Amino acid sequence: MESTIRPQADELSILVAGAGIAGLCAAIALRRAGHRVRILERSPQLDNEIGAAITLAPHAVKIMRLWRLDFAKARLIPRLGQTFIDSVTLAELAPTDRTNFASQYGAPYLFAHRVDLHAALRTLATSPDGSGVPAELHTSSTVVEYDAERGGVKVAETGRWEFADLVVAADGVHSNAATHVLGYHCPAHATTSTVIRFLIPTREILDDPHTAPLLRRYGEGHCSFYLHRDQQRWLVRYPCRDNTLQNFGMYVERPLSKRGRNRSQQQQCRPDDLRAAMAGFHPSLLRLCDKTASTNTILPLWRCAERSPLPSCQRGKLVVIGDASHPMLPHRGFGAVTAIEDAAALGVLFEDFVHTTTTATATAPGSNLNSNSTSNSKSDSVPLSGSARTSIPPSASISDLLETFQNVRLPRTSIAQLYSQVETNKDPTVERREEALRMLPGDQLPRE
Ligand SMILES: Cc1cc2nc3c(=O)[nH]c(=O)nc-3n(C[C@H](O)[C@H](O)[C@H](O)COP(=O)(O)OP(=O)(O)OC[C@H]3O[C@@H](n4cnc5c(N)ncnc54)[C@H](O)[C@@H]3O)c2cc1C
Structure with a gap:
């Protein structure tokens, strides 16, 4: 100015x-x-x-x-x-996007x-x-x-x-x-979109031979979207805090009750709720649910509002x-x-x-x-x-x-x-x- x-x-x-x-x-x-x-x-x-x-x-x-x-x-x-991946087979759905944002x-x-x-x-x-x-x-x-x-x-x-x-x-x-x-x-009104967020230490994922390939395949600073064919569910993962933690968001479309339209709700979530949300996902991804039990890092389910x-x-x-x-x-x-x-x-x-x-x-x-x-x-x-x-x-x-x-x-x-x-x-x-x-x-x- x-x-x-x-x-x-x-x-x-x-x-x-x-x-x-x-x-x-x-x-x-x-x-x-x-x-x-x-x-x-x-x-x-x-x-x-x-x-x-x-x-x-x-x-x-x-x-x-x-x-x-x-x-x-x-x-x-x-x-x-960033890569879009099939959540059932772990096949890549499109080539990895390696945009160099800084340049x-x-x-x-x-x-x-x-x-x-x-x-x-x-x-x-x-x-x-x-x-x-x-x-x-x-x-x-x-x-x-x-x-x-x-x-x-x-x-x-x-x-x-x-x-x-x-x-x-x-x-x-x-x-x-x-x-x-x-x-x-x-x-604002509640929508059908809900998300369960959880964090797992990177070390825990790398130390487990079943889950390590999820990270090793792409390296640090990578974001993975695991899409399910039902088009109602997807899991997003990316690192944070100097790559020491992996952040996950499990998005699920859930119908709204009539009463629920005018508020966005939160409700407590346990590993079993997460497992239910990820039903049918690849076994390596499901194994992540067990890790949340030991770290107690699942945030309450969040119903999105707009x-x-x-x-x-x-x-x-x-x-x-x-x-x-x-x-x-x-x-x-x-x-x-x-x-x-x-x-x-x-x-x-x-x-x-x-x-x-x-x-x-x-x-x-x-x-x-x-x-x-x-x-x-x-x-x-x-x-x-x-x-x-x-x-x-x-x-x-x-x-x-x-x-x-x-x-x-x-x-x-x-x-x-x-x-x-x-x-x-x-x-x-x-x-x-x-x-x-x-x-x-x-x-x-x-x-x-
Ligand atoms: C699952 C999820 C993932 C997201 N991911 C991203 C992302 O990757 N990138 C991105 O850009 N955005 C993302 N967002 C959106 C982002 O989180 C919000 O847009 C952003 O946090 C909004 O900030 P805000 O300060 O407007 O509101 P808020 O973060 O809600 O802050 C409002 C503040 O006001 C206080 N407050 C509330 N009522 C009162 C009151 N009456 N008097 C005084 N204080 C009050 C609250 O305690 C709070 O501190 C995501 C949102 C969700 C739900």
Whole structure:
């Protein structure tokens, strides 16, 4: 962003609801942009965060590189290959994809353990090191209501309203912030997609001659998709935490009960539940179920939730980001990276915010979801929208900037939601092209 006139920047007070990936990234971006951030998090503590692993596409990696996230300390590792495999015979269904993301897109595609990533983001948001004032993190602070016009949130634990110049709702898939933006109830709804996630130490798999070939055949940094012919089930595996752990997600389509449509549910899972979900899979894969019994690393079954794209994601002084704005199916690994982009876009828009005359230009680097910009300047590698150049008007107010945020982010996040519905082994840019073209011109459509 280039300002032709640069009066003294104004420090805004900003409240962020939720300390997930979206909320922490918003805090990082907005503290770097010169503002005072308070994060209100429902959980009583964050250092017992659980979770499996997550993939981070190059455009998110570029943003985190800009923020100086220490990838080595967070034990993130690059994806070196991906193969679709028959879950019954272990035959390869297509040649291994060995895209070199770093050379093609300017940054690697990374695998992260959620706990490691979360800890690294929390440090960037709240540590005294780094640009700007460290964000304050308040745990046991549940936001139960929003006041979009006055920039307020009501906190359950104190019963009090807190006010700020800007409120960022990043409180996840069950957030009611969109209701406050739109004026009608619009909850995310449960889907037929469920996933059982589990982790197994790499060493345990390699030490067992029956399971070792699953890893040895492909080497480190490899992602395997084991697809079942019933087209209702697949297992995904990739390493995390410096290759010391293997992360698995067993996806199963399960019908919804009538009662179940309005909530996404979690239920405890035992190795037997996993075995039942993997019935008919190759014996080497089934052997993995036994290993979860000894390591006790099965997370509760997760029923995925989604919602159709929203017509609006901001009103007054309130903006909604991350899963609170655009909950989507996890099949393509778009949710967190889209949240990271949201946060970075806020940082660019509110950088050096002044209430007086400013002329500024926010430049988007390209329309590819895995954008290939290699620039390292503070703001120009943040994908605000397709290839559009967006002019921020002189004397941009908070609501002007939020409107710009909406104009540049909503088409892109809505398309990510549509793409996320497409099966892993199909091309979403083909399957959802017509609907996507209603949101962005063809030359600006995100490619996968
Ligand atoms: C199985 C699975 C696999 C996935 N894999 C990937 C992947 O590989 N790559 C990818 O990019 N994405 C992936 N995703 C999606 C990704 O996990 C989410 O999109 C992302 O975590 C959303 O972050 P968030 O901060 O918006 O929401 P959340 O992570 O839900 O964080 C919300 C935070 O707000 C807090 N909170 C909730 N309510 C309140 C309240 N009322 N007041 C205050 N605080 C509150 C919560 O405690 C939490 O800390 C996956 C999702 C699933 C389910």
